[in-house]
Each structure stands twice: as C-alpha cells, then as structure tokens.
Amino acid sequence: MSHFSPYFGEFGGTYVPEILVPALDQLTEAFESALVDPSFQEELGKLLKHYAGRPTPLYEATHLSPNPLVRIFLKREDLVHGGAHKTNQVLAQGLLTQRMGKKEIIAETGAGQHGVATAMVAAMLGLKARIYMGAKDCERQQPNVYRMKLMGAEVIPVHSGSGTLKDAVNEALRDWAANYDSAHYLLGTAAGPHPFPHLVREFQRIIGKEAKAQMLEAIGRLPDAAIACVGGGSNAIGLFADFIEEKGVELIGVEPGGEGLDTGKHGAPIHLARVGILHGMKSYLMQDGEGQVEESHSISAGLDYPAVGPQHAYLAQTGRAQYVAITDDEAIEGFKALCRSEGIIPAIESSHALAYALKRAKAATKEEVLLVNLSGRGDKDLNTIMNLEAAQ
Amino acid sequence: MSLYDAMFERLRADKEGAFIPFLTLGDPDLETSFEHLCIMAENGADALELGMPFSDPVADGPTIQAATLRALGAGTTPKKALGLIRRLKDKYPELPVGLLTYANLVFAAGIEQFYQDAKAAGVDSVLVADVPLKESAPFVAAAKAASVAPVMIAPPNATDATLKAVAELSEGYVYLVSRAGVTGTETAAGKPLGHIIETLKGYNSAPVVLGFGISEPSQVKAALASGCDGAISGSATVKAAERSPHALARFVEGMKAASR
Ligand SMILES: Cc1ncc(COP(=O)(O)O)c(C=O)c1O
Numbered sequence: 001m002s003h004f005s006p007y008f009g010e011f012g013g014t015y016v017p018e019i020l021v022p023a024l025d026q027l028t029e030a031f032e033s034a035l036v037d038p039s040f041q042e043e044l045g046k047l048l049k050h051y052a053g054r055p056t057p058l059y060e061a062t063h064l065s066p067n068p069l070v071r072i073f074l075k076r077e078d079l080v081h082g083g084a085h086k087t088n089q090v091l092a093q094g095l096l097t098q099r100m101g102k103k104e105i106i107a108e109t110g111a112g113q114h115g116v117a118t119a120m121v122a123a124m125l126g127l128k129a130r131i132y133m134g135a136k137d138c139e140r141q142q143p144n145v146y147r148m149k150l151m152g153a154e155v156i157p158v159h160s161g162s163g164t165l166k167d168a169v170n171e172a173l174r175d176w177a178a179n180y181d182s183a184h185y186l187l188g189t190a191a192g193p194h195p196f197p198h199l200v201r202e203f204q205r206i207i208g209k210e211a212k213a214q215m216l217e218a219i220g221r222l223p224d225a226a227i228a229c230v231g232g233g234s235n236a237i238g239l240f241a242d243f244i245e246e247k248g249v250e251l252i253g254v255e256p257g258g259e260g261l262d263t264g265k266h267g268a269p270i271h272l273a274r275v276g277i278l279h280g281m282k283s284y285l286m287q288d289g290e291g292q293v294e295e296s297h298s299i300s301a302g303l304d305y306p307a308v309g310p311q312h313a314y315l316a317q318t319g320r321a322q323y324v325a326i327t328d329d330e331a332i333e334g335f336k337a338l339c340r341s342e343g344i345i346p347a348i349e350s351s352h353a354l355a356y357a358l359k360r361a362k363a364a365t366k367e368e369v370l371l372v373n374l375s376g377r378g379d380k381d382l383n384t385i386m387n388l389e390a391a392q
Numbered sequence: 393m394s395l396y397d398a399m400f401e402r403l404r405a406d407k408e409g410a411f412i413p414f415l416t417l418g419d420p421d422l423e424t425s426f427e428h429l430c431i432m433a434e435n436g437a438d439a440l441e442l443g444m445p446f447s448d449p450v451a452d453g454p455t456i457q458a459a460t461l462r463a464l465g466a467g468t469t470p471k472k473a474l475g476l477i478r479r480l481k482d483k484y485p486e487l488p489v490g491l492l493t494y495a496n497l498v499f500a501a502g503i504e505q506f507y508q509d510a511k512a513a514g515v516d517s518v519l520v521a522d523v524p525l526k527e528s529a530p531f532v533a534a535a536k537a538a539s540v541a542p543v544m545i546a547p548p549n550a551t552d553a554t555l556k557a558v559a560e561l562s563e564g565y566v567y568l569v570s571r572a573g574v575t576g577t578e579t580a581a582g583k584p585l586g587h588i589i590e591t592l593k594g595y596n597s598a599p600v601v602l603g604f605g606i607s608e609p610s611q612v613k614a615a616l617a618s619g620c621d622g623a624i625s626g627s628a629t630v631k632a633a634e635r636s637p638h639a640l641a642r643f644v645e646g647m648k649a650a651s652r
Contacts, residue, residue: 178573291500
C-alpha cells in the first residue's frame with residue numbers, strides 16, 4: 001500500500017494509458033522503499049555533497065535590495081553542479097533507475113537544464129539517456145543541447161504542436177509506453193502522474209531544508225516570505241516543502257506572465273484556475289472551452305508549460321500559497337538588476353522570482369525578509385538576452 | 393440487446409470474427425470524414441471505432457497524431473465530431489459505433505454531460521485512452537447512467553487482478569492491446585496473447601478485440617486464431633483513407649474478408 005495519496009485534494013491522480021500503470025506502481029514501490037532505506041540515503045547524500053556541491057550557500061543580496069527596510073536572501077541553487085536545482089532530484093532518480101534494474105533513461109526538457117542534469121547523471125552512473133526537447137526550445141537553448149550531447153545523451157527534437165515542453169512530455173510518454181521494461185522515465189518536475197509529484201518534492205525538499213537552517217543561522221528567524229518561480233513547480237515545491245507547516249512564512253509562487261495576463265500569451269495556469277487533465281494529472285491547465293490544451297508562452301523555456309504540478313494547484317486553492325505573475329519584460333529587468341548589483345547572472349526562470357521580490361521590496365513600508373530561490377544560472381540564456389538587445 | 397451483443401451473436405452464428413476499422417473524426421475535414429465513415433460501413437466494417445481529436449494524443453503514434461492535427465486544423469470540435477456520428481447513425485442505425493477519446497475532453501464537458509451527449513449522438517461505447525482502471529470509477533458510472541458501454545483496455549503486461557477488473561467493468565467489448573507502445577504500424581502487433589484471452593474469458597469478459605499494429609489481413613486471421621473475437625485497425629486504416637476513397641474501401645473489404 002502506498003504511503004502517499006495520489007491526490008492533493010481534487011488534484012493529482014494517475015491519468016495514463018493502462019499500459020503504464022505497472023511501471024508507475026514499480027516506481028512507487030522503489031521510491032517509497034528507497035526513502036526509508038539508510039543505504040540509499042547515504043549514497044544519495046554523498047552524491048549531493050561531493051558531486052552536486054551541496055549545501056548551496058544562502059547569500060544576502062544587499063546591493064540588489066532597493067529598499068533598506070527589506071532584506072533579500074538568495075538560495076544559490078545556481079551553484080549546484082549543472083547550473084540549476086534540477087540536479088538534486090535527478091541524482092535521486094538516477095539511483096532509483098539502478099534500483100529498478102533499468103539501464104536507460106527517458107527524459108523531457110524545456111530550458112534544457114533538466115536535460116543537462118539528466119545527461120550528467122546518466123554519464124556518471126553509466127546509463128543511456130534519450131532526451132526529448134521541443135524544436136523551439138532546442139533553438140532557444142542551444143548551449144544546453146550541446147552540453148547534453150557532449151555528455152553522451154541522445155537529444156531528440158520534437159516538432160509537433162508548439163515545439164516546447166508540453167510536446168516533449170508527450171513524446172517522452174510515448175517512448176516510455178513502448179520501453180517501460182528497460183527504461184525509466186525521469187520526469188523533470190513536480191508534475192505528471194502519481195508518484196512523480198511526491199517523488200520530485202521529496203528529493204527537492206533539500207532546498208528549503210537547507211535554506212531554513214541557513215536563515216535561522218543568518219538572522220535567527222524564518223523569512224517573511226519564500227519566493228520561487230513556477231514552471232511545473234519543482235524548485236518552488238522544493239523550497240516550500242519544509243515551510244508549509246510554518247504558518248508565519250508566506251509562500252509565493254511566480255508564474256510566467258509572458259506578454260501579459262490579459263494578452264492570452266502567458267504560462268500562468270494557476271492564475272486561470274481552470275481544472276483539466278494532462279500528462280497524467282488533474283491540475284490547473286490552460287485550455288479552451290472544449291478541453292483542447294492551449295499553448296503557453298514565456299520568454300523562459302523552463303516556465304513555458306500550460307499546466308502546473310498538482311500540489312501547487314492545491315496550495316493555491318486552499319490559500320496556503322499565493323501565486324503571482326511576472327511578465328517577460330519584468331523578468332528581464334530582474335535579470336539585469338542582479339547581474340549589475342551582485343555580479344550574479346541568473347536564469348531567466350529564476351529572474352521571475354527575483355522580479356517579484358524587487359517589486360514587493362520597492363513597495364514595502366515595513367521591515368521584511370524575503371527568501372528567493374535562485375533556481376539556476378543564466379549562462380544558457382545569454383543567446384536570448386543578446387537577441388533581445390540586438391532587436392532593440 | 394446492445395448493438396455490440398447483436399453483432400457478436402450474428403458473427404458467432406456465421407463463424408466470423410469482427411473487423412473494426414478506426415478513423416479520426418473530422419480528418420481531413422468534416423465532409424470527407426463523413427464520406428470515409430460511410431465507405432467503411434458499406435464495405436464490410438462490423439463496427440467502427442472513431443477518435444475524437446484531442447490536442448495531446450499521448451496514446452497515439454505519428455499516423456493518428458497527424459490525422460488528429462488535420463482534424464483540429466479543419467475546425468473539428470467535440471460537438472462537430474459527435475454530429476458526424478449522429479449523421480452516420482441516422483443512415484446506419486444498426487452499426488455499433490465506439491468513441492475513442494481523452495480524459496480532458498470528457499472532463500471539460502462535464503463527465504455526466506459528456507456521456508449523455510455521446511448517447512444522444514448514437515455512440516454505443518466510449519474508451520478513454522488515458523483513464524486506467526484506477527481512475528475509471530466516475531467515468532464508468534457516468535457511462536452506465538447514460539447507457540453507453542464503457543470499454544476498458546487490457547494491456548499485454550496486465551496482472552491477473554487487472555484482467556479481472558477489466559472483465560468486470562468493460563462492456564460491449566474488451567480492447568486487448570497487442571503490444572507495448574502507442575498506436576501505429578511502425579511496430580507490428582506483438583506475440584500471441586493466448587493466456588490473457590483465456591484469463592479474460594475465464595472471468596466472463598465481454599468479447600475480446602485485438603488492436604495496435606494491425607495492418608494486414610494475415611494479422612486479423614492470427615488474432616482470431618488466438619481466440620480473439622475481432623480486430624481493430626487504426627493507423628493502417630488512416631493511411632488507406634489518406635491514399636483515396638477507393639483504397640479505403642478495398643482495405644476494409646480485404647481486412648473483413650480475412651475475418652471470415
Ligand atoms: C533554472 C530553472 N528554474 C526553474 C525551472 C522551472 O522548473 P520548475 O518549475 O520545475 O522548478 C527550470 C526548468 O527548466 C529551470 O531551468
């Protein structure tokens with residue numbers, strides 16, 4: 001019997017073709033037994049420390065804060081080996097792949113950060129990796145495509161649909177339906193069918209766990225708000241997990257507002273709050289009146305996804321977490337602000353969380369401590385930024 | 393008696409199996425699609441399986457995916473798709489028609505409403521490609537309330553417990569998936585599934601129809617020889633329809649001949 005319920009309120013579930021159910025059951029078993037297996041925890045702990053470089057620092061961005069009343073702390077997931085938080089849970093799923101006796105990994109990637117983390121870990125553990133990536137994302141994130149190939153992964157561009165993350169997930173699911181016997185689907189975010197939302201959260205929980213201890217050490221108390229960007233929701237749920245019970249800490253997820261929430265060109269399904277079923281889960285989903293899935297839009301490939309992990313839908317519905325939107329333009333401003341003020345080049349994804357913190361800090365009239373998850377570094381986004389500047 | 397029961401009874405008396413071709417509704421456009429449906433009915437199809445186009449058809453391979461895109465591109469909505477079935481049933485009231493759809497289209501319409509609309513359009517059965525047994529309760533309940541047969545999938549990797557539940561819940565027929573993977577002829581139908589068919593029948597299941605990768609008359613023969621009551625051909629039917637109305641007619645005729 002599974003330890004975790006497949007549902008978060010009305011959200012979650014296992015909406016996959018029947019043929020994938022045994023593979024998900026096998027994964028649930030491997031995941032839950034690993035969680036309580038000291039030898040698994042020890043092996044993972046060693047890799048997190050010596051391979052990924054954890055714990056990551058907590059850095060107070062004193063030059064960034066536009067308001068002396070407001071202190072902004074950055075959880076530096078950009079310093080994880082691979083350049084983003086994605087490595088944390090990929091290491092765990094890599095070990096689970098071995099635990100299930102499988103030799104191949106199937107993955108999807110948007111910004112390429114999950115693909116890079118997967119390729120790294122596959123190389124290190126001696127596993128074969130096939131990585132699906134939307135054709136448009138391959139274009140936007142060329143350096144990451146090249147990194148994956150260098151590390152021996154096969155990158156498969158997906159041309160169908162919008163050529164972004166949603167379509168890459170579809171292809172990965174198709175591949176898995178054909179090859180579940182030999183391959184593990186290493187899903188990259190806290191979304192998808194049960195048990196992925198739990199599994200990814202448990203292995204990203206370390207972000208918030210470290211940050212909590214580091215905040216206590218730095219200022220002797222918890223922050224007033226914990227802020228993270230939300231694509232599928234893995235870095236955000238990793239930051240939130242250990243704060244959910246801390247009622248004094250506001251939890252804020254930042255969705256990509258794209259060209260603006262009123263333009264229809266965005267990737268903010270929580271804002272729309274329309275329940276639907278896609279990629280194995282019931283959650284908030286961008287869709288038309290008949291249930292056809294709509295294409296999302298964001299300047300950041302990693303946030304360009306029309307749905308969101310089910311626990312975020314639940315946290316939003318119950319009011320435990322607040323979800324706000326930041327536009328492409330605001331994110332770019334946040335990006336530039338951090339580059340100049342602190343000498344840190346953030347991912348455009350993370351810049352959404354930063355931009356919200358800056359906006360909030362500017363408006364603040366009382367003392368406040370903000371914890372921002374800097375989920376990744378911006379090297380992969382330099383092309384995007386250069387093209388933007390060239391266009392201006 | 394349901395149209396499926398009547399069909400399987402008639403075929404049993406004639407010592408035949410069922411041949412059920414699949415097309416995506418509204419591909420390449422509504423009028424051509426209607427012509428294709430009539431061609432299948434006129435050239436020996438015992439029943440039809442029809443896909444309601446969905447933007448993200450994860451259980452389908454490239455051929456049906458492309459058909460889906462064409463249908464959506466031509467403006468096919470769930471309502472228009474059901475309208476095609478209504479026209480078809482007005483012309484061929486005895487022909488059993490199954491609808492293949494995805495969970496979000498059912499959910500978006502409202503689960504109860506979806507099945508009622510399907511019933512009103514003349515749909516005899518509904519298979520939801522991404523709703524496994526675990527999640528099937530509200531879908532099955534709404535199907536039964538609307539007198540539409542819920543069709544469940546028996547995959548080749550099913551445990552005995554899964555097969556028992558499939559046999560108990562599935563009405564009209566059981567869709568036996570021949571192999572791992574998604575629809576398409578890129579991978580042929582898998583090995584004989586004798587033990588699964590026996591197990592299902594041991595649990596008193598509805599007739600068992602084999603699908604995925606069936607593109608030639610010899611595969612229809614093999615399915616029937618292994619104990620199936622019929623065979624479904626999707627991607628190969630779509631490809632025949634892509635060639636010409638004539639090719640579609642000859643394809644259905646040839647596959648049906650193999651079921652005799
Ligand atoms: C740096 C970075 N942050 C955030 C995300 C968004 O993913 P999630 O919402 O799962 O954290 C990505 C995805 O690729 C990313 O690369």
